Amino acid sequence: MIDTSLLRINELMVLLYALSVLLYFIDFLHSNRKANVAAFWLLSIVWILQTVFLFNQMIVYDRFPVLNVFEGLYFYTWVLITLSLVLHRFIKVEFILFFTNIIGFIMISLHTFAPSNAISAEVSSQLVSELLLIHITMAILSYGAFSLSFVFSILYIIQYNLLKKKKWGKRLLRIQDLAKLDHMAYVLNVIGVPILLLGLILGVIWAYIKIQHFHWYDTKVLGSFMVIVIYSFYLYSRIVKKWQGKTVALLNIASFLILLINFFLFGSLSRFHFWYS
Structure with missing residues (x-):
């Protein structure tokens, strides 16, 4: 069973992700440099939390966690964020983080709140209500x-x-x-x-x-x-x-x-x- 504290980390990631997308949207409309920088650092925090969670799952299950849809969604989101951050660092393509992470936000939301065999029925029901x-x-x-x-x-x-x-x-x-x-x-x-x-x-x-x-x-x-x-x-x-x-x-x-x-x-x-x- 996934530890409740780790589930809370996932919920925190969703909130930070939503705020990051919001700031990137503002930057997209107004070329607001401050919003862009703040969104980038929020996204970086999300990536760090995701990486910690990913390695924790590897230790808990003693394997790479991609064997079901639930795990695959998480790894897919981690890959999206990682690639977008790398591209932003080396290529400087404008707005790539904004559009890429709209997809990422949808996927991390599905991962966090969708029922999974790895989560008990009680915790799953609580997450859906949240x-x-x-x-x-x-x-x-x-x-x-x-x-x-x-x-x-x-x-x-x-x-x-x-x-x-x-x-x-x-x-x-x-x-x-x-x-x-x-x-x-x-x-x-x-x-x-x-x-x-x-x-x-x-x-x-x-x-x-x-x-x-x-x-x-x-x-x-x-x-x-x-x-x-x-x-x-x-x-x-x-x-x-x-x-x-x-x-x-x-x-x-x-x-x-x-x-x-x-x-x-x-x-x-x-x-x-x-x-x-």
Whole structure:
């Protein structure tokens, strides 16, 4: 049986991995050197923890741990991280760590939370429950970021209309300038999109493990991916199409309304959300 402390190390790796991918996403959008460096060191810590775990398994089983899918997923993730770090060190290919480690994050999540013969039924059940908890927590965190972004866009529209109608007064002075409001709405969406995406990945993994007849066409599943698509389109419009001002603020408001529809309406129509645990 795998020691509980080692399972906790795996859970820590997933969290560090998620934060690393988030920082690489920020660097991908903005060429943020500080985010890139922080993401690299987090990924390096994940690699060290993985290596320790891998050697521990070799000692425990007295063999190289690749004889089943569970072990193979772990070794595959370790290879991905190792190769990406080596390539980054010697070739300096931009964004290779970001895209490679999205795959790695999915694999390490499957390894950590999927049931295995090497884990007792009690521990396996606990891990699946914790996986659902992490999925819900990440979704709520992203919703929080999107909600604040929505508020900034609402303030942008109010300020825009006050300026357009030349209604000078205390209300105008108390609201931040348009550029600041627009920037804050954008930054919060940059944070919210990768967190929601990672949460959805973990949610799909949980569904495949826990639900006997999981369907991709479930209303909540489709609605959640609709939310990630429209917010991704928001980022695409800002970065590639260079949309700004009132147009992108209205798009952000519409995106949040779709999020609310997904949360309240599609959630109530789902076959498994709110009833499985």
